[in-house]
Amino acid sequence: MNRTGRIFLAALAGAAVLLFPVVTTTPYYIHTVLMVFLFATMGLGWNLIGGYGAQLSLGHSTFFAIGAYSAVLLMVNYEISPLVGGIVGMVLACGAAVVIGLPCFRLRGPYFCLATIAAGEIARILFLHFQEFTGGANGVPLPFHGDDILTLQFSSKAPYYYLALGLLVAVFVLVRWMEKAKIGRYLAAIREDQDAAESLGVRTDRVKLIAYVLSAAITAAAGVLYAFTVGYIDPDGVASLNLSIEIAVVVIVGGIGTLWGPVLGATVVVLLTELTNMYLGSLRSGASLVLYGLLLIVVVVARPKGLISLFDRAPAASLPKQVGTRVHVA
Amino acid sequence: MKLGSWLTSTAVVSAALGLAIAISQGAEKEVQIAFLNPLSGNNVDAGQQDLNAATLAIEDINKAGGIKALGGAVIKLVIVDTTSDPKNAASTAERVFSTQKVAGAVGTGISGLTLPILPVAEKSRIPIITNSVNDQITSLKYKYTFQVTPKGSQFGSTQVQFLKALNETYGLGIKDVAVVYENSGYGVSTASSIKEIAASAGLNLVLFEAYPHGFTDASSLVTKIKASGAKALFPVAYTTDAKLIINTMKQMDVSPVIIGGGAGFLWPVFAKEMGPAVNGFVSVASWNWDSKSISSVPELASITTRYEEKFGTFMTEHAGPTYVAVRMLAEAMEIAKSADPVKVREALSTFDNDKIGGFMQPGRVKIDGTGWNGAVHPVMIQWQDDKPRTVFPAMDAVRTFKR
The missing domain is CATH 3.40.50.2300 (Response regulator)
Structure with missing residues (x-):
């Protein structure tokens, strides 16, 4: 296919995504694509530190929860718009990332990973513990008072869809820019060999921390949108290790350290979850989860570099190469 | 080029989505009720008990001639696994309420899974009767939420x-x-x-x-x-x-x-x-199979006996209220003479029954202004x-x- 053809096809696809909520009236389909967007966003955020920087974090649900809880609690208790509360949540998540990152980045490999799991669990327990403030295990339901942009409350799914799409596009553009910017190259250098990077003058702790903080802010923003889309949050739902793993799985399945990997991964993982649940969910044995797990294993075993590697040899697609291939450590 | 590749991938997303949309929606003559409960994960035990009870209730209703006000329409259960993850619970509810025509829903027996489902039911205008006990459930002022069990x-x-x-x-x-x-x-x-x-x-x-x-x-x-x-x-x-x-x-x-x-x-x-x-x-x-209001009424006692014969255990605390919830939906359809969820909700909002309601302690189901069965107490x-x-x-x- 020539360039014009590709652009035409791509424009068509872009129009399909934009017009999707107009064409379908079924909230579930909109909700599903919305979840793809949210997971793709979180995957892109996670990829900054987990993929480009190769620091496997399994504690990202903490930032998701901080975003979600900040916006929801500020609205429910103090009637502050989630547009403001969301920013507060992102700032708090950045703060948490600094607090977690400073000591944890002294650790490497599996030790760093374990430390993030521990930090995530501590956060979940804190959300459970301060029940006077967070509602504890009871969670916080959002009462619905009719459509209002200031409270991010809509009876239709479409506004959430466009907000999630907007967030995804913004994060995508940011990550794409970072990939090429200095920080992207520093991160790639750290991924390839942290000691070598340090010996060349890269302040690895600082670079990792910046990536981690940005990654936290992106995850928190997704958390805010999730909370208002679903209308109920509790520590087991938004601060669980499960969610942290899901975020990482999205990227690992799609292609770690690539720009399109998280988007592809989110599409596959979310749709796979929904399809297996839809067709096998009424069987009583949890067959849907078994099949879901098996498919993920197949993907990871057959394509360790992620599904995005399927497109590697397609000359026409110009899909991204591994960042590592264009590292110039100077 | 980059824009091109972005949009190309979007095409992939759309194609995958199209696959998801290709769901067959058979034209049902019967009336459908959604059953939402965890059939996988940590809470599978509770979900299975709920499913047993709902299956038995449907059998009983259909054997007795279905919904008489609707010309003997039979009831069909749309079984949905919410999994034990609150995030999935919300999206499975979203799916069943927007892709299936249901008169109402029952579930879940786990408060943490019920709470994320309630806003979906409210926005979709589908009445849902839950057997969770959390106090917040009926304090949210939702019009489509009904709680049949005692509160925690x-x-x-x-x-x-x-x-x-x-x-x-x-x-x-x-x-x-x-x-x-x-x-x-x-x-x-x-x-x-x-x-x-x-x-x-x-x-x-x-x-x-x-x-x-x-x-x-x-x-x-x-x-x-x-x-x-x-x-x-x-x-x-x-x-x-x-x-x-x-x-x-x-x-x-x-x-x-x-x-x-x-x-x-x-x-x-x-x-x-x-x-x-x-x-x-x-x-x-929150419920027990042999309480006086049940064991003293042969018709109600026979439900627990049949449950035990069919599933090999006594009817559990989760099962009892779920059985009642399904029968309540059927009863509400009789009262409303309709399977329209909005009308079923209206009938439920003033529901007061000591026949099938007798299956809940102390022998009555009476829905109050908040959607809660205010008559009930634990044993x-x-x-x-x-x-x-x-x-x-x-x-x-x-x-x-x-x-």
Whole structure:
């Protein structure tokens, strides 16, 4: 296919995504694509530190929860718009990332990973513990008072869809820019060999921390949108290790350290979850989860570099190469 | 190029989506009811009991001629696995409510899964009857939410009243009590209610301690119970945790009077795991199969008998209210003479019934202004002859408490 053809096809696809909520009236389909967007966003955020920087974090649900809880609690208790509360949540998540990152980045490999799991669990327990403030295990339901942009409350799914799409596009553009910017190259250098990077003058702790903080802010923003889309949050739902793993799985399945990997991964993982649940969910044995797990294993075993590697040899697609291939450590 | 590749991938997304959309929606002549419960994950036990009950209720309704006001339409259950993850619960609810034509829904029996489903039901205008006990459920002012079971906050007062009755009858003189509870929606609401009421009942709360669901070592918890000197213990737990706590107490020779907080102390698996030692345990229950209002009415008692024949265990605390919930939806359709969810909701909002409603203690379902069955109260059971038997309050009791 020539360039014009590709652009035409791509424009068509872009129009399909934009017009999707107009064409379908079924909230579930909109909700599903919305979840793809949210997971793709979180995957892109996670990829900054987990993929480009190769620091496997399994504690990202903490930032998701901080975003979600900040916006929801500020609205429910103090009637502050989630547009403001969301920013507060992102700032708090950045703060948490600094607090977690400073000591944890002294650790490497599996030790760093374990430390993030521990930090995530501590956060979940804190959300459970301060029940006077967070509602504890009871969670916080959002009462619905009719459509209002200031409270991010809509009876239709479409506004959430466009907000999630907007967030995804913004994060995508940011990550794409970072990939090429200095920080992207520093991160790639750290991924390839942290000691070598340090010996060349890269302040690895600082670079990792910046990536981690940005990654936290992106995850928190997704958390805010999730909370208002679903209308109920509790520590087991938004601060669980499960969610942290899901975020990482999205990227690992799609292609770690690539720009399109998280988007592809989110599409596959979310749709796979929904399809297996839809067709096998009424069987009583949890067959849907078994099949879901098996498919993920197949993907990871057959394509360790992620599904995005399927497109590697397609000359026409110009899909991204591994960042590592264009590292110039100077 | 980059824009091109972005849009190309979007095409992939859209194609995958198209696949998801290709769902066949058969034209049903029957009326559908959505059944939302966890059929996988941690909470599968509860979900399975709910499913058994819902299946039996549907069979009973259809055998008796379906919905008569709708020309004998048969009811079909749309079974949906919410999984045990709140995030999935919301999206499965979204799916069933927007892709299936249902007159109403039942579920779930787990508060943490029910709460994310309620806003979806409200926005989709589908009435949902839940058998979760969390107090927040009917405080949200949702119009499409109905709660058939007692609230968690009632559990505590029933347990405390029972202890008072024990003190009076047997002169036990128990004043110091301890509460240990699972850190979940169900655990917190049940435990807090005990805390609130203990002082006014003249009890001294010497320990109030949470533990994480599925913990593997109860020794530090039991050490705290021992150190507190409590003479009575209120554990709020699911089966595995309940068994762990009790066994650890035995090993460490700690033996206060145990008054269980429902769930784990009531399920068939508890009897299976404890063996003959199960007899004598007491617990609060949101529902019990042999309460007076059920066992004194042959028609209602036969439901529990048939459940036992069909599924091999007594009808459980989760199963009973789910059975009622399905029958309530059918009854509401009779009243509304319609399967339109909005009309079914209207019929449910003033629902007052002592026939099938007799299946809930104390013999009636009466929905109040908040959507809650305000008539209901919990009961106390004691395991006797390997089954939980109702022993308190007197109006529901069929057996006497054995020391």
